[in-house]
Amino acid sequence: MLNDLYLPDYKRLTTMYVGSPGSGKSFHVRNTLLEFSIRNEDPDLRILYCCPKQEMDLGEKTLVDISKLEKHMSENRLSVVYPDPMNLEMEVDYLIDFIFDVRDANPDFKCVFVCDDSQIFLSSRKAASPSWKRLALTGRSRGIRLVSISHTPVFSKELEGSTSYIVHFRTLLSPIHITDFKNRFGYDPEPYVDSLNEVPYSHVFFDITTGKSQMMAPLEIKATA
DSSP states (O other): HHHHHOOOOSSSSSSEEOOOSSSHHHHHHHHHHHHHHOOOTTTEEEEEEEETOOOOOOOOTOOOOOGHEEEEEEOSSSEEEHHHHHHHHHHHHHHHHHHHHHHOOOOTEEEEEEETGGGGTOBTTTTOOOHHHHHHHHHHGGEEEEEEESSSOOOOOOHTSSSEEEOOOOOOHHHHHHIIIIIIIOOOHHHGGGHHHHHHTTTTEETTTTTTEEEOOOOOOOOOO
């Protein structure tokens, strides 16, 4: 499951997390991402988490100023960047271009790029930036895996053709959202809405390639001594 969510293997496409604030998606991403980084020992793998809300914490020495990212990533596998709200879209585009530049200079480089609040950057109401189009359309072939996290479903031409998995937590879905989920991704969330509302932090894992969905229990974290 961890590889399905995050592994940049030149095969798997984008993973899309969708859930309302407080639905459990950030908790799930944080813990599964940390577990993935522990299990995957590839020395060329890096994980870059972009958090516009400026709240994600992946542990000591993971938070880095965008101006110091290059040095930080050369020495650390996990990096968290809080982009400047006043220059949000420009800085996120910079992060994407930066990843591609690193890949061009290091052919063995692989990256998981996690972007929170991606509805800000990818929306059916406006065209994605050239950087986002480049990431969504060519990231897989360069060993760059996109993980999109949003409060509501993101319907954009770029993501619709480049998404492998949807992880759906409790969220407010209008009839239009449900119809678009069905038409654009082949996912019918309607049978799961009541269960997601009744069981806190539960979620649905949907594989777009196979068209199969599975109701998942809340993530359990074992206490350590």
